[in-house]
Amino acid sequence: MVCSLKKDGSLRLCLDSKRLNEAIKRYPHKTPTLEEVNPQFHGAKWFSKLDAKAGYWSVQLDEQSQALTTFRTPLGRYCFTRLPFGLNISQDIFQQRVAEILEGLEGCVGIADDICVFGKTEEQHDKRLLSLLERAKETGLVFNSDKCFIKQRRIAFFRNVYSEDGTSPDPDKVKDIKNMPSPQHKEDLQRFLGLLTYMGSFIPNLSQKSASLRQLLKKEKPYDSSEDHQQAYDMLKDAISEYSSMAYFDTTTSVTLEVDASLKGLGAALLQNGRPVAFVSKTLTPTQTN
Template sequence: MEVEGDAKPVIHAPRKIPIALRDKVKQELDRMVSIDVIISKVDYPTSWVNSMVVVQNRICLDPRDLNQYVKRSHYQLPTVTEITAQLSGAKFFSILDASSGFWQVRLDEPSADLCTFNSPFGRYKFKRLPFGLNSAPEVFHRLVHEIFEGLQGVTTYIDDILVWENSKQEHDLRLIEVLNRAKDRKLTLNKAKCQFGLSKIKYLGHVLTAEGVQIDDGKIEAVVNMPKPQCKKDVERFLGMVTYITKLIPNLSTVAAPLRQLLCKDVTWQWLENHENAFIQLKKLVTTTPILCYYDVSKPVTLSVDASQSGLGAVLLQDDKPVAYASRALTETEKAYAQIEKECWLWYMGANAFISMYMASKLK
């Protein structure tokens, strides 16, 4: 781990810990020392002394000052779209979870000194990659990606490893290959969080099946059970929940337009009938959204678009089945466009939304 040359080291005093948690925090620090994650009693000067933050079942570094100067590797994480585009023909899935993934990455001595932290019980320093560093996810993702690089039917996202194949026999052979690779490279897995040989599995907030991608039941339930918004913050929260799954829902932005208008600075809060209708319709859309097929790079694609008075919608199709949806609401200025201008804007929006899937593909 390296820091920028103009970094200004910061030394933090130990934060106060609630009296009721002191014994538990000390026990956890002792446990982390015993499993070689941290070193206790750092008795020599270090340029950086970070704060410690206690979250549920975990002690993390609070390196907010250090994070400003850490040189990041900027190793790109795959998107859900990029992952599902690899799954055409997949019928069986397994998910492997790296046990305390970051702690499997050993720090060299200079990096460990940077990760020194203060506590009411003295100074400690991390020997393993700590939670809290802004570079930690991409560092660990790069290492895990390199472990399984070259294997077919495998993709990784930080500490989540997805294995798939189009038959049970091929899947099991692939899984054995992955497990052997993990063993050879000393990557420890969390058996309790691993799932093996399923035809339907939850991954990164989506449900993967032999037929395609669908919305996680937990997310559907959360949206359906959301009470009627009482203020703008409630509307933001609700729209945030449905926007996460926008590519799985047709015409989402158009339907949500009345709710988004409520968030404008110059709009006074007033829940009207059109807002109630949009709220109810969005809930209905979430519960009736069809399964999206996996993108197949070998098949031609069809881009279908549609415009209404309030929004634009597009869907990418293969074999007349939806692969992904995109939509956006029209601004007041755009609503005044001539029809030919709206149609041009519509095709631009649709093409731009699916550019990663239709570029270099055969258009139908």
């Protein structure tokens, strides 16, 4: 058994299932991406977010599967009767269960253990929220009241903030990035670039702007940061707050696609009514530049 601390300070019990994971054949269930989810919020003005309480433990294991989770303790052997943390298929199974629960419900999106309900009017939002609660009661899904936010005008959901005006990076995530000290090792830089990758759609030409920093991560090279690298690092920290809000994609409105290319990379911006909807970029490999 392995224990880890949750954000609220409580303990999370995880099964040390390294050997078991080696024998499990995964059937991955696709988790919705933000790129797929964002257009659904177009026109929404009211939002709620509900957190599934002990989400994995809402999934019952059959007897054969229970036996496979057996672990030893000084007091004897025990096994899990519910889906444990630690299995490489736990997230796939739970995400599939969430998808099954939400099937047929309009204005409901579930990613991991968070479910967001949205509507264009109060009446529509309330009706959709009630439908979700009724479905949760039918299926045995329980919510954590301390982590639920009901009938908000803006909501933080899976690293982004959603409102009537559009979507923007979670201010807490932006603050974390801006407060990060200059990286002293490859691991520090890797963590910084990893956080930026999650917010790549908010930063134009991210790949080109971060190209010099990613060169420092090459295994065959020692970490040797220069003043130019520091300038690139500072520029990226500022870039994350350059676009405070991105528009939702509107299927009824024409689009403008702006593209840019250089010897180092490619970039594009999708706009509607002059507002950015998404940014994408790619660094060219040495083979592609020759």
